[in-house]
Amino acid sequence: MHVKICGLRSTAAVEAAISAGASHLGFVFFAKSPRHLGLAEAAPLIASVPPGVMRVALTVNADDATLADIASLGIDMFQLHGSESPERVEEVRRAHGLPVMKAVGIAGPEDLPALAEHGRAADLLLVDAKPPAGGALPGGNGLAFDWRLIAGRRWPVPWMLAGGLTPETVGTAIRLTGARMVDVSSGVESAPGVKDPARIAAFISAARAAWGL
Numbered sequence: 001m002h003v004k005i006c007g008l009r010s011t012a013a014v015e016a017a018i019s020a021g022a023s024h025l026g027f028v029f030f031a032k033s034p035r036h037l038g039l040a041e042a043a044p045l046i047a048s049v050p051p052g053v054m055r056v057a058l059t060v061n062a063d064d065a066t067l068a069d070i071a072s073l074g075i076d077m078f079q080l081h082g083s084e085s086p087e088r089v090e091e092v093r094r095a096h097g098l099p100v101m102k103a104v105g106i107a108g109p110e111d112l113p114a115l116a117e118h119g120r121a122a123d124l125l126l127v128d129a130k131p132p133a134g135g136a137l138p139g140g141n142g143l144a145f146d147w148r149l150i151a152g153r154r155w156p157v158p159w160m161l162a163g164g165l166t167p168e169t170v171g172t173a174i175r176l177t178g179a180r181m182v183d184v185s186s187g188v189e190s191a192p193g194v195k196d197p198a199r200i201a202a203f204i205s206a207a208r209a210a211w212g213l
């Protein structure tokens with residue numbers, strides 16, 4: 001069961017995600033996001049995560065000094081959510097010795113080749129909706145894409161489905177795409193950056209039901 005709850009900013013939200021059974025917790029290091037954490041805010045949250053739950057640091061086109069500072073907090077994986085090339089993904093994996101999940105935005109069939117390209121460099125793909133042109137955030141917009149575009153497709157590495165998922169839609173998304181891993185941020189919030197424990201529990205329960213667990 002692989003469910004990532006992203007954009008956690010408080011102890012209560014971290015505890016809610018863990019008690020609901022999340023496998024991955026995401027922490028956002030991107031100043032323009034309502035979910036952004038500074039290093040000092042993130043440190044105690046990351047330290048409170050029990051062994052066995054993956055601590056994922058989301059960054060957007062970050063440089064190596066920034067990535068090193070974040071890695072020093074004790075994370076398990078980077079989620080690169082900017083316009084990083086496959087070469088940059090490979091460089092980050094080597095420089096920081098951590099697995100990398102690369103987000104790829106999908107709006108139409110023309111976006112699908114990027115998944116195969118990044119699948120040759122990343123450890124994991126995050127198949128997300130493409131952000132609106134000129135939008136402030138490259139993700140976390142609560143936008144879904146047409147899941148039929150990826151139905152039955154496979155890539156060289158494992159992949160996680162994201163983009164506008166909610167407790168109400170995640171079951172259909174899993175059934176249509178065959179996703180074995182899902183990721184959510186705004187769909188389990190009561191306001192931007194404020195996680196709702198009841199929606200976190202409902203999301204994980206709906207995903208489990210779709211997987212027959």
Ligand SMILES: O=C(O)c1ccccc1N[C@@H]1O[C@H](COP(=O)(O)O)[C@@H](O)[C@H]1O
Binds near residue numbers: 030143162187
């Ligand atoms: O959550 C953010 O603020 C964010 C900022 C910059 C890049 C990515 C971000 N979030 C990620 O986007 C996807 C989809 O989010 P949503 O469920 O549609 O809100 C998710 O993986 C978040 O990790």
